[in-house]
Amino acid sequence: MLEVSRLRKAFTSPEGALSPVVDVEDFQINERDHVALRGDSGSGKTTFLNLIAGILRPDAGRVAIQGQVISDLNEAARDRLRATAIGYVFQTFNLLQGYTCLENVLLAMTFAGRADRSRAEALLRRVGLGQRLGHRPRQLSTGQQQRVAVARALANRPILVVADEPTGNLDSGNGHEVLELLRDTCRENEAALLLVSHDRDVLSEFDDVRDFHQINRACSALPQ
Amino acid sequence: MISTLVLLITKSFRQHLFSTVVTAASIALAGGLLMSVWTLREEARKTFAEVSGGYDAVLGARGSKLQLVLNAVFHLEESTGNMEWKDFLEAQKNPSVERAVPMAMGDNFRGYRVVGTLPEFFAGDAASTTRLTARSPGRIFDVTSREAVVGSFAAEQLGLKRGDRIKPYHGLNFNEEHQHEEDYVIVGILEPTSSPVDRVIWIPLEGLQKLSGHDPKSSTEISAVLVKLKGGSATAGFLLDQSYNKQGTRLTFAWPIGRIVALFFDKISWFDRVLELVAYLVALVATASVVASIYNSMNERRREIAILRALGAHRALVSAAVVFESAAITALGMLGALAVHGAIMWSVTGVLKVQTGVVLNPWSPNGILVFAPLGMIALSAAAGLVPALKAYRTDVATNLIPAS
Numbered sequence: 001m002l003e004v005s006r007l008r009k010a011f012t013s014p015e016g017a018l019s020p021v022v023d024v025e026d027f028q029i030n031e032r033d034h035v036a037l038r039g040d041s042g043s044g045k046t047t048f049l050n051l052i053a054g055i056l057r058p059d060a061g062r063v064a065i066q067g068q069v070i071s072d073l074n075e076a077a078r079d080r081l082r083a084t085a086i087g088y089v090f091q092t093f094n095l096l097q098g099y100t101c102l103e104n105v106l107l108a109m110t111f112a113g114r115a116d117r118s119r120a121e122a123l124l125r126r127v128g129l130g131q132r133l134g135h136r137p138r139q140l141s142t143g144q145q146q147r148v149a150v151a152r153a154l155a156n157r158p159i160l161v162v163a164d165e166p167t168g169n170l171d172s173g174n175g176h177e178v179l180e181l182l183r184d185t186c187r188e189n190e191a192a193l194l195l196v197s198h199d200r201d202v203l204s205e206f207d208d209v210r211d212f213h214q215i216n217r218a219c220s221a222l223p224q
Numbered sequence: 225m226i227s228t229l230v231l232l233i234t235k236s237f238r239q240h241l242f243s244t245v246v247t248a249a250s251i252a253l254a255g256g257l258l259m260s261v262w263t264l265r266e267e268a269r270k271t272f273a274e275v276s277g278g279y280d281a282v283l284g285a286r287g288s289k290l291q292l293v294l295n296a297v298f299h300l301e302e303s304t305g306n307m308e309w310k311d312f313l314e315a316q317k318n319p320s321v322e323r324a325v326p327m328a329m330g331d332n333f334r335g336y337r338v339v340g341t342l343p344e345f346f347a348g349d350a351a352s353t354t355r356l357t358a359r360s361p362g363r364i365f366d367v368t369s370r371e372a373v374v375g376s377f378a379a380e381q382l383g384l385k386r387g388d389r390i391k392p393y394h395g396l397n398f399n400e401e402h403q404h405e406e407d408y409v410i411v412g413i414l415e416p417t418s419s420p421v422d423r424v425i426w427i428p429l430e431g432l433q434k435l436s437g438h439d440p441k442s443s444t445e446i447s448a449v450l451v452k453l454k455g456g457s458a459t460a461g462f463l464l465d466q467s468y469n470k471q472g473t474r475l476t477f478a479w480p481i482g483r484i485v486a487l488f489f490d491k492i493s494w495f496d497r498v499l500e501l502v503a504y505l506v507a508l509v510a511t512a513s514v515v516a517s518i519y520n521s522m523n524e525r526r527r528e529i530a531i532l533r534a535l536g537a538h539r540a541l542v543s544a545a546v547v548f549e550s551a552a553i554t555a556l557g558m559l560g561a562l563a564v565h566g567a568i569m570w571s572v573t574g575v576l577k578v579q580t581g582v583v584l585n586p587w588s589p590n591g592i593l594v595f596a597p598l599g600m601i602a603l604s605a606a607a608g609l610v611p612a613l614k615a616y617r618t619d620v621a622t623n624l625i626p627a628s
Contacts, residue, residue, distance in 0.1 A: 018381035046621075050364070055620050055621055055624075071590075075538075075539070076540075079536050080534070083536020083537075084536070090624065092624075093529045094534065096528060096532075097239075097528075098239040099235060103235075111228070111532075111537050
């Protein structure tokens with residue numbers, strides 16, 4: 001379902017030198033798979049996820065989701081594909097502060113052209129926030145905010161959910177609950193899950209854990 | 225797409241409520257000022273030029289045409305001097321003159337002019353909009369009696385009603401020590417005309433000429449003659465203009481009244497242009513303040529834009545939201561500007577009514593009431609392209625990470 005080959009991305013350092021951040025020869029995920037990527041901070045995990053999600057354009061290589069080569073698409077098409085086929089859960093939640101829980105989920109739906117209030121409400125009920133539909137992020141605990149982010153990521157029935165350290169800002173209890181919720185809802189929505197984390201407890205929940213240091217050849221070139 | 229834009233804009237309004245309200249208020253003041261200056265200029269020029277009381281010209285003693293018109297039609301200026309009664313009779317007999325009505329000024333009642341005239345002044349023809357009628361019950365004065373009819377505004381301000389008695393004061397300016405002895409009984413209050421007539425107290429011509437304290441010589445003199453030409457004939461007007469102004473030396477024939485008033489406005493048009501320029505500059509500054517307000521908030525909006533982009537919003541959508549937000553703030557401001565315009569016009573109209581009797585229509589159809597809002601909205605939208613460009617260039621990956 002997700003096929004990555006010869007993917008390369010480098011950034012120019014403040015000194016002007018070109019610094020490779022991602023250099024992945026081959027990476028694949030099958031439909032409905034749950035895969036965890038283990039990697040330390042600064043190993044290029046987030047850049048890798050941003051390349052998969054089409055937020056960044058690779059310098060070279062190919063990213064394909066269900067046969068559609070996202071790396072070859074223009075920006076508007078990548079935006080469209082990201083809205084319709086990919087859900088993104090961030091470590092810092094990235095909820096829109098001026099919007100209610102329901103509006104945060106509904107807004108994500110409008111970018112895919114499929115705003116469905118009843119589904120948005122159902123998703124929020126599913127993540128345990130049925131009584132918080134009209135609350136704004138600041139009125140919620142961090143655990144609850146990440147639950148909203150999970151509901152938002154699944155709003156457009158994506159085929160792939162990428163999660164970047166989704167429990168990184170949560171205590172262990174909340175982290176465990178959110179992780180369980182994320183995995184359950186991905187299963188219920190038949191979405192594949194690609195999660196990156198450096199937390200051993202999180203990684204231990206996955207059967208398929210891959211070491212990003214081995215996948216990303218640029219890691220050895222990155223400053224430790 | 226449109227509903228998404230509306231949602232993004234309304235949310236932004238709520239998040240930046242204070243700056244939105246302040247900038248919209250500045251637009252309201254600037255837009256209201258711009259529309260008022262423009263409307264006042266246009267309306268005043270049009271309305272004053274139309275205030276002729278149905279007459280085409282004023283004949284008076286040698287002097288300024290404008291002074292003659294201001295004195296006899298608007299009851300604002302001093303008289304250019306007196307003219308002989310025979311001059312009136314001569315004008316009346318002229319075959320191209322349909323109606324000539326003499327007037328004598330020089331007295332007041334508590335600051336409101338007392339003018340002597342003949343009943344013909346009120347007659348007109350039945351179909352004429354310039355015909356003056358007394359409110360029922362009431363009538364026009366009898367020339368053989370000491371009777372007066374009062375303009376509607378003067379009656380309202382002075383609290384005069386039918387049956388009241390007044391003693392005029394000498395001179396155009398109110399001085400308690402210069403009261404005449406004669407009593408005049410009010411027999412009618414005129415219907416409102418939204419013209420200077422409303423501010424005048426009218427008595428029989430002979431009565432004013434022979435008031436106690438007036439020079440006996442002046443009993444055969446008048447201040448001016450209002451002249452209506454047959455069919456408003458331009459040829460007749462031109463010939464009389466030649467006769468009185470070019471060949472004669474004693475009298476001035478102020479014709480046509482509307483053109484003389486328009487020339488007055490032309491003379492002070494530089495002042496209009498200065499006011500207009502100031503209004504344009506204020507509007508420009510207010511528009512710039514909208515853009516500056518949005519531009520300054522772009523730093524705090526970067527993360528939100530990055531989140532929207534990460535969720536699948538295209539650059540063009542978030543940029544369009546900024547442009548439309550700029551336009552929407554101005555649109556809100558211009559709604560307020562209509563209220564400000566109404567308030568300014570209401571105040572100025574009130575002052576003008578008190579000072580001249582002329583009533584302007586604040587909501588008279590005027591292109592500026594459409595073009596100013598549309599122009600300012602378009603200008604704001606165009607200026608909004610500057611912060612929109614900043615939104616367009618916002619880097620998603622960098623700005624998804626919260627600023628520490």
